[in-house]
Amino acid sequence: xxxxxxxxxxxxxxxxxxxxxxxxxxxxxxxxxxxxxxxxxxxxxxxxxxxxxxxxxxxxxxxxxxxxxxxxxxxxxxxxxxxxxxxxxxxxxxxxxxxxxxxxxxxxxxxxxxxxxxxx
Amino acid sequence: xxxxxxxxxxxxxxxxxxxxxxxxxxxxxxxxxxxxxxxxxxxxxxxxxxxxxxxxxxxxxxxxxxxxxxxxxxxxxxxxxxxxxxxxxxxxxxxxxxxxxxxxxxxxxxx
Numbered sequence: 001x002x003x004x005x006x007x008x009x010x011x012x013x014x015x016x017x018x019x020x021x022x023x024x025x026x027x028x029x030x031x032x033x034x035x036x037x038x039x040x041x042x043x044x045x046x047x048x049x050x051x052x053x054x055x056x057x058x059x060x061x062x063x064x065x066x067x068x069x070x071x072x073x074x075x076x077x078x079x080x081x082x083x084x085x086x087x088x089x090x091x092x093x094x095x096x097x098x099x100x101x102x103x104x105x106x107x108x109x110x111x112x113x114x115x116x117x118x119x120x
Numbered sequence: 121x122x123x124x125x126x127x128x129x130x131x132x133x134x135x136x137x138x139x140x141x142x143x144x145x146x147x148x149x150x151x152x153x154x155x156x157x158x159x160x161x162x163x164x165x166x167x168x169x170x171x172x173x174x175x176x177x178x179x180x181x182x183x184x185x186x187x188x189x190x191x192x193x194x195x196x197x198x199x200x201x202x203x204x205x206x207x208x209x210x211x212x213x214x215x216x217x218x219x220x221x222x223x224x225x226x227x228x229x230x231x
Contacts, residue, residue: 035220037166045158045166045209047220061219095165104213104218106156108177110165 002026002109004096009114016086016118022079022096022111030054030074031100035107036081038092038116048094049081050103059103063089088120124223125211131229137198142210142225144191153213155193157186160207160225169208170195197228205230 008020020036035050049070050062058070069082079096093115097107125143132138142155159172168177170186173193185196193212197204210223 037222044207044225045160045222047211047222051221059219062217100168101169102218104153105211106154106168106171107158107211108168108171109164110167110224112165 001067006111008115011117014120017084020081024077029077035097037095086118092098126223129227138196142193156211158209197224
């Protein structure tokens with residue numbers, strides 16, 4: 001059974017940093033692109049970033065470029081999101097998701113999400 | 121700027137058929153990419169409902185179907201049931217932006 005379990009969310013002050021983790025199991029992690037998708041309270045889904053199987057390609061939404069870094073450790077079956085210079089508008093539930101085929105979607109499995117709250 | 125536009129809400133009675141549209145707008149019509157659909161029940165993570173315009177993952181009832189024509193895609197739900205009440209999102213890719221896009225979401229209310 002495919003499982004994605006996020007952790008690392010919490011309350012942080014504006015300008016602070018946080019590192020999210022996603023532990024994957026039930027599939028060959030190194031065979032798949034992986035994504036982070038976020039959802040602000042009461043709002044819609046927003047793609048944040050994704051990363052190729054070997055970590056050699058990474059893509060980001062414009063508003064997080066230069067502040068967030070996506071990475072992965074295939075030996076540990078883990079995906080990460082390092083978030084720096086956090087802003088109030090980054091407050092959201094952050095989901096880890098598997099990319100079914102390549103980097104253009106869809107995301108066929110999702111974690112339960114971890115909440116990041118940025119206080120101003 | 122490329123966006124995917126969905127109606128904020130739709131509703132229907134049990135047993136009826138409803139459709140949710142997803143229209144891609146862009147100042148530069150580029151390559152045509154697949155549209156995917158997700159269902160998000162209250163308080164839960166999104167679930168893939170339709171991929172590649174009109175394909176259902178294993179386990180998704182055939183009451184759900186997808187279609188696409190030009191720059192518009194649609195999700196159809198037939199035989200509406202109370203448990204279908206949820207938010208629905210379309211998703212596609214924009215090669216000019218170099219990233220994945222989600223529509224704004226549509227709240228389905230079963231009357």
